[in-house]
Amino acid sequence: MAEPLLRVEKLVRRFGGIIATDNVSLEVASGELHAIIGPNGAGKTTLISQLTGHLAPHSGSVSLAGRDITYLPAYRRCALGLARSFQITSLLLDFTAADNVALAAQAHAGTSFRFFANARKEKDLRDAAHAALDRVGLAHRADVLVSKLSHGERRQIELAVALASRPKLLLLDEPMAGLGVTESQGMVKLLQELRKEVSIVLVEHDMPAVFALADRISVLVYGRVIASGDPDSIRANEDVKRAYLGDQHVVTHHG
């Protein structure tokens, strides 16, 4: 059996007495688009933070392409090919779109301890930035300050930044959050394109989008994976139905 690109094993993270991540195991194969869904408070953000290195798990392990990355800092994971987008757009607001993306390319193209040459005149970096911006359809906005861009455009820049580091695995934390209907459709189309090139872990609330895109879906409820499988099996799964439809019911049982 081929080594999965991302393997999460028995991950546990507690906050005080609350178990936010409860023995989560996941596997993402190369080339797969794996969606993680779950009601609010299911521990999706906590899980993502442990995958990206912003939060350390209490036990369990995370490995990327066979390499244990459980306790590596965020910047080392990125160097190994794990790129992410943020749920709440997190860009360098006082930089232009091109600068934002070019910096991501710069992080993966030789040392940045260069003090004298003008980095904005490095053709390789600029080309990489423009290519990534072009990929998300924002090449014409390259020289605009990010603070002047619309929310939807920023979501796209998030993607371009992640792409510019030429990742093996893209971790997308609610890329549709706050987007309008047309913008969402555009994003789905974009992701449909991207999934041909890169493996993706998608955390998303937008169910139609998830079911349209995902190869496999894992459902997270109260920190636990209650079901994992292709979209059809998830749609048919009784536990999932209960978790989503009978939210009240589940809550009282846990209270």
Added chain:
Amino acid sequence: MLLVVEQFLNGLQFGLLLFLLAAGLTLVFGIMDLVNLAHGSLYMMGAYFAATFAAWTGSFLAGALMALGATLVLGIVLEMSALRHLYGRDHLDHVLATFGLILFFNEAVRLIWGPAGLALPLPAWLTVPVPILPGIHYPAYRLAIIIVALLVALLLYLGVMRTRIGMLIRAGASNREMIGALGINIKLLYTLVFGLGAALAGLAGLMQAPILTVQIGMGENILILAFVIIVIGGIGSIRGAFLAAIFVGMIDTLGRAFLPNLLRQVLSGAAASTAAPALSSMLIYLLMAIVLVVRPEGLFPANRR
């Protein structure tokens, strides 16, 4: 033995004074998110007020009480006229604006009281040595400082932990929006907290006044010590400030008292007497450096996430 006990008490007394200063600083920072460099100026004003009022009234106690009230009022006026406009601004803005206030206060003091320092003489009943252990006497005034400061610390602890206003203060520190949503007059609360911090600084200043000379800039060095305490104790934490203040007071006092002798046993006499003053003044900063390496968030952080 006698010297050890005396220096130990001196360290405790200095630490408690530092606590009064650091407590106000950390309260104001924890609740209003305001960095107030001029806190040391309030300490200085407390001392000047006490010296002046004591001379007017002829009574040390009356002077001290009036000075306490005066720094409280000064703090409130300062908050309402200037510092209130800094809430929600960048910390750098706080630093610069309150740096400007220090310049102002120092110069105002020079204008009003002149460049030479003042003295605040103690009444006779506070100068007598009190026997604390068989054969060991300790100055009554220093003992009084220890008692007063401990009482204030206890009151502060009870006030913050047990009373309604203390609850508001704690709520404000952890959740600014919530307290505003509860319809509590947050402006008034802030003003009161700042006034309290000012009064604590003033109390520290007026109690220290008879021991040291009352002079311009007296608040600045001790303010930096208060910063060190906050860094060691953990920002926003009263308990942390208390423990760290005692710790720093002890280390500083005992270091200055005993380090030269200790060094002399290891180094040659000349080298020891050269190194001792520099080293003993470095001691607490080295301590801070160690804390930063081991626990960058401080030893007793207020709310661990």
Added chain:
Amino acid sequence: MKSFTVSKAVTALMLAGLVLLPLYSQASGNIFILTLFTRIIILALAAASLNLIMGFGGMMSFGHAAYLGIGGYAVGMLAQEGVGSGWIQFPVALAASAIYALVIGALSLRTRGVYFIMITLAFAQMAYYVASGLARYGGDDGLTVYKRSDFSGLINLSNRTQFYYLCLACLLGVIFLIWRIVNSRFGLVVQGLRSNEQRMQAIGFPAKRYQLVCFVISGTMCGLAGALLANNTDFVSPAVMYWTRSGDLMVMVILGGMGTLFGPVMGAVVFLLLEEFLSQITEYWALIMGPLLLLIVLFGRGGIMGMLGRANRG
């Protein structure tokens, strides 16, 4: 973009003034103005170095005056020990500043925000106390530098005009370096970290390393200002490291405009001239300066450079 702007015009005017100042001083016989401006230029150099970490790097150091002292004491102590050569004194001054910055930076950068401000302040105060304890080198009273640094006859530091131009050259050289750094790969990373550290970590940059290197570069530059300052005053004392001096440097940076190349120079010129002017009006000049700072903070967003930028648009 080669467009004309008010801030560029004012900057050019100021630089022309600084270059021509010795000629005016000679023609008018006004020696005082040359001495005053030598001091202004040296402190502008210190402010420019602070601006590198504060304006571009977002690291609010309240202990920058320590490097003025370290650079100055390196010159003064070597001179006292009989080493008069500037070829030795200046490199030692820079190296000592760099080492101090490395240690203090490594410690201070373990924290952020207000902590960083307090810690840099506290360590600078430690340096102040250590200098006060150096009995061999004057302790509290400071150390007289009897002979200015000797650069094997290449340049004579005792000649007012030559020394002035040396300081000006150092200032412009440092600003040139900062300009290159700010636009380099390294500079973009450091500015990115100021803007959003989490994002920079996520795209693969280890934040601390870059910030520490930036901190050391800035400290080294300020050490140069310290070495020049000791030569200018023929004297160095703990007072140059006193925390109010660090505050002055911060004020110059903010006043001129953080994160602009020439803002700190402008800030230093305005601040020190204002201080000079006010102290001629009244002995109690700080009584005006203090509230003025408060007003600048409350109303003067972006400093002089920011105001000039607005003038351009308006």
